[in-house]
Amino acid sequence: MVSLENQTENSSTQTETTIGLALSGGGSRAVAFHLGCMKALNELGLLDRIDVISSVSGGSLIAAMYVYSSGAFEEFEENVLNLLRRGLFWSILIECLKPWNLLQSLLAFIFSAIPGMFLDLSREIISLILQIFHLATPKTRDLLFQIQNPSGRFFNRTGAFEKVLERELFPNMKINSQRRNGVSIVINATELATGTAFRFGNVESGSWRFGTIENNRVKVSRAVAASAAYPFFLPSIDTRLVFLDKGKRKTKRIILSDGGIVDNLGTSCFNPSRQSQISTNVYHPGVIISCDAGQGQFDVSSKPTWWVPRVNQAYLASFRKLQDAGKNDLFQWKNSGAISRFVLAMLGQKDDKLMRDLEIHRLPNDFVKRSNVKDYPTDFNAMSDKDMHLLISRGQSIMTLLVNQYLQK
Numbered sequence: 001m002v003s004l005e006n007q008t009e010n011s012s013t014q015t016e017t018t019i020g021l022a023l024s025g026g027g028s029r030a031v032a033f034h035l036g037c038m039k040a041l042n043e044l045g046l047l048d049r050i051d052v053i054s055s056v057s058g059g060s061l062i063a064a065m066y067v068y069s070s071g072a073f074e075e076f077e078e079n080v081l082n083l084l085r086r087g088l089f090w091s092i093l094i095e096c097l098k099p100w101n102l103l104q105s106l107l108a109f110i111f112s113a114i115p116g117m118f119l120d121l122s123r124e125i126i127s128l129i130l131q132i133f134h135l136a137t138p139k140t141r142d143l144l145f146q147i148q149n150p151s152g153r154f155f156n157r158t159g160a161f162e163k164v165l166e167r168e169l170f171p172n173m174k175i176n177s178q179r180r181n182g183v184s185i186v187i188n189a190t191e192l193a194t195g196t197a198f199r200f201g202n203v204e205s206g207s208w209r210f211g212t213i214e215n216n217r218v219k220v221s222r223a224v225a226a227s228a229a230y231p232f233f234l235p236s237i238d239t240r241l242v243f244l245d246k247g248k249r250k251t252k253r254i255i256l257s258d259g260g261i262v263d264n265l266g267t268s269c270f271n272p273s274r275q276s277q278i279s280t281n282v283y284h285p286g287v288i289i290s291c292d293a294g295q296g297q298f299d300v301s302s303k304p305t306w307w308v309p310r311v312n313q314a315y316l317a318s319f320r321k322l323q324d325a326g327k328n329d330l331f332q333w334k335n336s337g338a339i340s341r342f343v344l345a346m347l348g349q350k351d352d353k354l355m356r357d358l359e360i361h362r363l364p365n366d367f368v369k370r371s372n373v374k375d376y377p378t379d380f381n382a383m384s385d386k387d388m389h390l391l392i393s394r395g396q397s398i399m400t401l402l403v404n405q406y407l408q409k
Helices: 027-043 058-067 073-086 089-097 099-132 138-145 157-168 220-227 307-336 351-358 385-406
Strands: 019-023 052-056 184-191 196-201 211-213 237-245 248-258 287-292 341-346
Touching: 019 027, 019 058, 027 058, 027 073, 027 287, 027 385, 052 058, 058 073, 058 184, 058 220, 073 385, 089 099, 089 157, 099 157, 157 220, 157 237, 184 220, 196 220, 220 237, 220 248, 287 307, 287 385, 307 341, 341 385, 351 385
Parallel strands: 019 052, 019 287, 052 184, 287 341
Antiparallel strands: 184 196, 184 248, 211 237, 237 248
């Protein structure tokens, strides 16, 4: 049993030691790696002591599966393994091909996508003309961007994803439903119109730009789908919701996408400087356990010269830099005394660097090397038993080593 006694008081009003677990994005790769990390925490007696879980994308999928279940850990583990084996790709495709959903997709394309593309093109042309004739001003630009497509895409692939999640994993579950051990959960998404974090939580859901969703009757499937809507593959969720902001009730249109756009590590809601008077879902745990399923440093063998690889590499680089900033925050919070301890388990950390950090000369004989897992994709396709074993084992080994090194008494 790892001891967390004698911790310093954190910056919130809480006086007891609290533990926050952050699960990064990364599709099925993240689900498998995080399962390994959670297995280690369970064996070390820490998982049941987690007070709040903050998650992104693939991390949100396994976080919700854990929080909104009540059986033994072994039952939860078997459910995750079954999910990984079958994947979600074919379920989403079949959902998209259902006649009613096909019709909705066609209508959404005709009445939303086409007008939206026309408005975007027209706005760019008008803006260019104004610039040519030196008529462009901040006021004219504001007027141009006030012209928006009034109709959102009421059905798309992300809608099919949400339906699959609702049917197969989270039937009739709301974000404020009963949770395992009463643990709090924050599922992170991004509101694209404002470029800000949008957080779904059992206490409240919303953002500082809009306020909190009235009654917080949000489906878990909606929160997970929004958090995992990776922009290159899954369209954003375009919806209207009723918010309460400073005592006023307002209906706002929001555009939700992958939470990794603004925080792919999932630690930002643990920032000691955040205040509940300004932000939503504010938590100040004294101990943070962060699991990063990213690939780590890019290989120099990669040569993204064509348009699609170039754009994708630029996007991934932005994700990685965001994660780097989040990792640096952990060190700063620790050095300032805002948190007492933290653990950062990284799938993509180089093995020799891990040994130096732990001050050990060799890794366990059954340790899975980084080179065996780092290139696994971030999709939701079915995963082989071999790949599952490699990813889970690496997560379990790394977490065990780090907890014994940094969280022991």
